[in-house]
Amino acid sequence: xxxxxxxxxxxxxxxxxxxxxxxxxxxxxxxxxxxxxxxxxxxxxxxxxxxxxxxxxxxxxxxxxxxxxxxxxxxxxxxxxxxxxxxxxxxxxxxxxxxxxxxxxxxxxxxxxxxxxxxxxxxxxxxxxxxxxxxxxxxxxxxxxxxxxxxxxxxxxxxxxxxxxxxxxxxxxxxxxxxxxxxxxxxxxxxxxxxxxxxxxxxxxxxxxxxxxxxxxxxxxxxxxxxxxxxxxxxxxxxxxxxxxxxxxxxxxxxxxxxxxxxxxxxxxxxxxxxxxxxxxxxxxxxxxxxxxxxxxxxxxxxxxxxxxxxxxxxxxxxxxxxxxxxxxxxxxxxxxxxxx
Ligand SMILES: Nc1ncnc2c1ncn2[C@@H]1O[C@H](COP(=O)(O)OP(=O)(O)OP(=O)(O)O)[C@@H](O)[C@H]1O
Ligand SMILES: [Mg+2]
Numbered sequence: 001x002x003x004x005x006x007x008x009x010x011x012x013x014x015x016x017x018x019x020x021x022x023x024x025x026x027x028x029x030x031x032x033x034x035x036x037x038x039x040x041x042x043x044x045x046x047x048x049x050x051x052x053x054x055x056x057x058x059x060x061x062x063x064x065x066x067x068x069x070x071x072x073x074x075x076x077x078x079x080x081x082x083x084x085x086x087x088x089x090x091x092x093x094x095x096x097x098x099x100x101x102x103x104x105x106x107x108x109x110x111x112x113x114x115x116x117x118x119x120x121x122x123x124x125x126x127x128x129x130x131x132x133x134x135x136x137x138x139x140x141x142x143x144x145x146x147x148x149x150x151x152x153x154x155x156x157x158x159x160x161x162x163x164x165x166x167x168x169x170x171x172x173x174x175x176x177x178x179x180x181x182x183x184x185x186x187x188x189x190x191x192x193x194x195x196x197x198x199x200x201x202x203x204x205x206x207x208x209x210x211x212x213x214x215x216x217x218x219x220x221x222x223x224x225x226x227x228x229x230x231x232x233x234x235x236x237x238x239x240x241x242x243x244x245x246x247x248x249x250x251x252x253x254x255x256x257x258x259x260x261x262x263x264x265x266x267x268x269x270x271x272x273x274x275x276x277x278x279x280x281x282x283x284x285x286x287x288x289x290x291x292x293x294x295x296x297x298x299x300x301x302x303x304x305x306x307x308x309x310x311x312x313x314x315x316x317x318x319x320x321x322x323x324x325x326x327x328x329x330x331x332x333x334x335x336x337x338x339x340x341x
Contacts, residue, residue, distance in 0.1 A: 001087055002048035003183060003215040004055075004072060009045045009081035011067050014038030021080045030238055041067035043239040044081075051182075052213040058226040059236030065219045068236070069185050072217065073106045074098045085183070103132050107176035111188040113168045115160040121147065122156035124171050128179035139178070146177040149208065166197035173205075177212070186218045190225065202228055223262060227251075227271040235259055248276045252333055268331050269297035274311045275319055279326035283318055284308055292319050299327050 012020045016036040023033050030040040042064040049055040057065050070076040072083055074090045082089045085105055090098060107128060115124045122140060123130075125147050129139035147156060150170040160168055169189060176184050190198045202225060209216065220226050226233045227247040235242040235250065235258075243255035251271055254260040275292040277299065290302060290309040302309060303324045311319045 002084075003051050003053075003086060004049040004217065005047075005082075005084040006068075006072065007046050007082045007084070009042055009068070009071060009083065010040075010079045011042040011064070011071060011076060012038050012040045012079045017079045040239050042071065042078075045234075045236075045239075045241055046081075047234055047241070047244055049215055049217060051215055053231045054209060054216045054218055054229050056218045056220060056226040056230030056233045057236060058220055058223060058230075058233055059242075060221055063236040064239040065221075065236060066187055069108075069187050069217060069219055073102050073108065073185060103128075103179075105181050106183045106185060107179040107181045109169075109172045109176050109184065109186040109189040111191050113160070113165075113172045113192075115168055115171055117160055119159075120156065121152065121158050121160065121163070121171050124160065125174040125178050128175055132179075142180070143174065143178045146174040147171070149177060150174045150204065164197075166193055166201060169193060169201060170204075173208075177208075181214075183215045183217070186216065188219055188221070191220065191222070198225070205229065223266055224270070227266060235262065247271050267297075268333075269300075270295055272296045272330050274299060274309070274322050275313070277322050277327050277330035278311060278320040279308075279323040281308070281321045281323060281326075283310060283321060285310070287321065290322070296327055296330055303327050 010021050010024065014020070014037055016038055020033050020036050020038045020040055024030065024040055024043050030043065033040065045068060057068060059065050067076060071078050078091055082091050085101060088101065090101065093101065116127065122143055126139040126143035129142060144156060147153065150173050152167065152170055152174065155163065155167070160171065163171070190201045193201060206229065218229055230247060232244060232246055233250055234244045237258050243250060243259045250259060251263055251266060251268060254263055273292060273296065274290055274294045277296050287308045287310045288306055289312050290299065292311050292313045299322060303322065307324045309322050311322055313319055
């Protein structure tokens with residue numbers, strides 16, 4: 001069962017929102033319903049997020065990302081459509097039950113950290129648990145544990161202003177982890193950070209995720225970040241879904257010209273892995289082996305010293321071979337493959 005499910009979800013701001021939904025459902029672009037004096041932020045969005053998945057929602061400014069994520073935890077009502085969390089339609093819940101569900105199942109990490117300035121790092125990390133009424137000793141113990149997970153051991157007694165941006169965002173992440181919810185929503189959580197720190201945070205999130213197995217919905221306007229983090233990516237355009245797929249699908253088979261233009265500048269070698277660069281060649285049991293999730297960028301040097309590598313998955317299955325030619329070929333999108341779809 002999916003953990004999060006959006007079904008024909010709409011959010012239209014303005015008095016004539018219901019009329020607007022009818023016209024949008026007939027396929028109207030949001031700009032052609034300007035006469036209704038409404039803003040259509042999210043239009044007919046449907047997807048399912050599976051347990052343990054990192055689902056990235058990517059789109060330009062104004063494409064509806066924040067509106068969408070705020071409907072997923074019930075901070076905003078939907079104009080039409082439904083949101084299910086663990087099979088429960090939250091659009092039908094009373095305010096009290098919605099608050100309860102949110103406290104138990106969903107945490108959120110924001111772009112601007114949203115830390116309380118006069119509280120210590122430890123108190124900030126424990127804040128979600130305080131709201132839930134956990135006794136002091138218990139919530140501090142839990143917060144101390146998750147601060148250590150994000151590398152902030154020893155910083156518990158500092159104030160947020162004594163920390164760098166990257167460290168403050170780690171506190172935000174620790175707070176979400178301390179709440180111990182299955183679902184974490186992250187809205188542009190790394191967008192305010194310097195590029196190098198941002199990359200570190202991405203790495204740390206992936207490492208944490210490998211052991212914690214949360215269900216994460218991560219919002220970004222950065223395609224490279226989307227490709228790096230997302231098990232699947234949902235590309236939003238003007239409130240509608242332009243495409244949903246794995247990074248390699250979006251790169252190799254963009255659903256339309258919009259997505260195609262978007263992916264033009266992506267460094268394919270940093271998205272595609274050995275598993276997606278396989279050669280049409282018989283398996284050579286004597287060739288050196290390489291893990292299937294090795295980035296193509298990191299295969300360059302290995303295939304130039306020994307020109308064939310055996311690709312092995314994390315489960316130990318031999319997937320095939322990569323060669324110098326197949327590695328180079330993976331960097332060019334195969335137009336035929338796309339046409340065949
Ligand atoms: N409360 C509101 N009332 C009216 N219009 C709104 C409201 N909230 C958002 N909008 C509009 O809905 C559209 C989508 O906004 P949203 O904030 O969801 O975009 P976004 O993709 O998160 O953008 P950004 O990348 O800049 O954060 C925008 O046109 C915005 O102006
Ligand atoms: Mg936003």
